[in-house]
Amino acid sequence: MKIHTLDDVTDNLVGKIGTPNRDKFEYDLQIDLIGSVIKQTRKNQNLTQEELGKLIGVQKAQISKLENNAGNITLDTLIKVFTALKAKVKFQIELSDLNISFDK
Structure with a gap:
């Protein structure tokens, strides 16, 4: 019986790191x-979707969309959500000749 690592299986099924399919897979996973983090944090703080929405000025439906598909979220909304959840927000962008950090 041959044993396969998770990396081997992912490379075979999704594609090697750096390929377009793998990049999309990694992006979708992060989104x-x-x-999931928004939903779990909200629940841990005993907030309903409606209560979180009121804290940041959006409808319950938008919180539901965020929790189930954060792909269409603006950076501004994301910062508002995590600020309302009392989370420290830190973004870091690394390019070959540039490194930018943002803390909120």
């Missing part, structure tokens, strides 16, 4: 994780 899903953001939505």
Whole structure:
């Protein structure tokens, strides 16, 4: 019986790191994780979607969309959500000749 690592399986099923399919897979995974973190943090703080929405000035439906598909969220809304959840927000962009950090 041959044993396969998770990296091997991912490379075979999705594509090697740096390929367009793998890049999309990694991006989608990160977006899903953001939505899951928002939902879990909200629940841990005993907030309903409606209550979180009121804190940042949006409808309950938008919070639901964020939690289930954070792909269409603006950076401004994301910062508002995490600020309302009392989370420290830190973004970092690294390019070959540039490094930008943002803390909120």
